[in-house]
Amino acid sequence: MKPLAGKTVVLGISGGIAAYKGAALCSKLVAMGASVRVVMTEGAAKFVTPLTLQTLSRHPVATDVFDERDPSVVQHIDWADAADAVVVAPATANIIGKMANGIADDMLSTMLLATTAPVIVAPAMNVHMWEHPAVMDNVTKLASRGVRFVEPGTGQLACGYVGKGRLAEPDEIAGAVAALLAGPQPLSGRKVLITAGGTVERIDPVRYITNDSSGKMGFALAEAARDFGADVTLVCARTDEKPPGGVEIVRVESALDMYEAVTGRLSAFDAIVKAAAVADYRPLSKEDKKIKKKEDKLSLELVKNPDILQAVGEWKASHPGERQPFVIGFAAETGDLEKFAMDKLRRKNSDLIVANDVSEQGAGFAVDTNVVSIYGPEGLVEHIPLSAKRTVAERIWQIAAERMTRE
Template identity: 60%
Template sequence: MSNLQGKTIVLGVSGGIAVYKAAALTSKLAQLGVKVRVIMTESAAKFVAPLTFQTLSRHPVFIDTFEEKDASVVSHIDLADSADLVVIAPATANVIAKLALGLGDDMLSTTLLATMAPIMVAPAMNVHMYGNAAVQLNMQTLRSRGVHFIEPGEGQLACGYVGKGRLAEPEEIVQEITRYFAQKKEWHGKRVLVTAGGTVERIDPVRYITNDSSGKMGYAIAEEAARLGANVTLISGPTALLVPQGVELVPVISTQDMFDAAMSELERADVVFKAAAVADYRPAVRAERKLKKKTETLTLELVKNPDILEEIGSRKTKQFVVGFAAETDRLDEYAMDKLKRKNCDLLVANDISQEGAGFGNDTNIVRVYGSDGLIESLPLQSKKEVARRLLAIVAERLPAVLAGRASEKGITNVKPIGTP
């Protein structure tokens, strides 16, 4: 049985020659047991008749916001609430812009504003339109909000140009949808512990030691894990970020605070992402009152803070541990050394001297390491996209790691973490 059986997918179809592929996509999804509820823009209906989608989906097609087919519900709200997933295919530059700007002037755009379901967008347009700075900025905005894009193909376009902009094939879109629901099933019910942000070590009531960490990477991981159905606890130093929906926040200030909170949560965690950039040292003495300027120099004695990742690595039993390293040089060497010393299952490292990969950015460039060396190198992309890929890598490697640990302890019939 398909893992799509019984799912409800709202398919948004916007105007373009690729609408015919959306008809094929509707057919394939329906054959897999999906309840496909189609919304067409008026432009889309000029390419393919709504009756085609109604016949293939066996459900009414929605076009006009004010044409209510069922008096007991408000159609665009009902559609938004019913969706397990919203897919826009083909997605024109216009629809992408509306979604980025939060406009709601037709059935599709108002439904998109109302839905809490994840959204997948499959763009289709002329190669120059796709490369336009405004379109790229709109797509980047949507990626930062967690919208997933299915990359268009390259080749001969209907306009006569050759390049990137052709709608992904229906089979490719189905594969992306299937992969999403499979990953959601893998993470459902798992307990995920994430540490994020920098920590603050007080010198006196008005001064402190910290670093430039914004917490964005850890928050992105927490948000994506929660979106996939995990039970997420986020231990965070001070940040200006909003707590992701469905995530339990444990606010902390100092490294010792974060250490205590992490040790308290560790036993019940299945997977740990130690993404926080904590202060390695703290003042030996914290002044109770503001220090006054009395001399030309001031000497502070610093003492070492507890090593949170090292302690997690030494205590872990069932936990799959992902460490992080921010470096400025010799990335591979330092990353592998840290992975082994801290007993991590994966180590995610970035060179913060690279443009787009430093603290505070919405993007990142990372390399992912396992005990066997470099696993994957992720190019410049949003931190939400990095988070999504990291969760996929963990899900792929988790069963083998669990089986290996069970074998070491002589345990048989081990189920993946979170399995009843």
């Protein structure tokens, strides 16, 4: 399921250093099913080439209002009329000023003046420029006309300043487009909590026990849930990946940290997905200082960590009158998939178990694909062959949303 299938999005890229993120946004919108038409200003084309955007969008890129390639139409009017939404990202102070004051002196500003489609603006500029009264007045004026804004983030800016003005992440901007155009989504109005990554169990300040989890499956689930309309909280342990935008991030390190983060929030969510790889054991004690090498052997005593999925299932069983989250667990196995998955589902009072054989090619840790079998109380619900983790995540949520609606 692609939330923007059948939709035409005109992406306007103006001339700021963040123009390179416009390429990532274009790719993201295409992946969500949109037909993307890119309009670039002369300045934008100095940061990233039109050929790059043409390749990603699979359509010609418009840069010059006088470059009319099709004599049967006037391009800026044709694209303005065809758009289901127009997104300007990055939007410089200059293009925001043109929009606010009706100036049309290039392809992008002319098309923006001609369109009646909803417009989303993602500003990017120096912090002092963003806070300048002229820019704030222009933003207020546009907002009063119904233009939607994806607020810039705070962080290190290309100019060297640290402050507000950094372009929002492409995921967040694409999520705003999906929320605008896709209408009611399978998870619209739902609150979901997802765990991801591998927990870290400290031995001393420089050593720890962990596992090979990359967090990619959990992040794909968070991203898909967000695009399906959910309000997502992502409890994230160790990972080398960057979490998706547009979701609440709760950072944790150890299994005990994750246990507290999840069990302290149980009544607030409609669905809980335990996709993290949680260490079964932790060192009995953590040394305050680095352990020095002295003996030929070192014994390390481990104690069992609390079972988070078990705790969620037990909470459900003991709170029948309260809000009951739909619980999805994961089982990473190396054989006897159905046997272990069904046993886990029953013991831990889960609604679905997503099982995979991590020894199978393309289904292990730190890869972008997965092969899973989804089990419910009745047994095998669906087997998903080798697919991108995002595709797997979308199908998991489609199955879960259907079952949540029945309850």
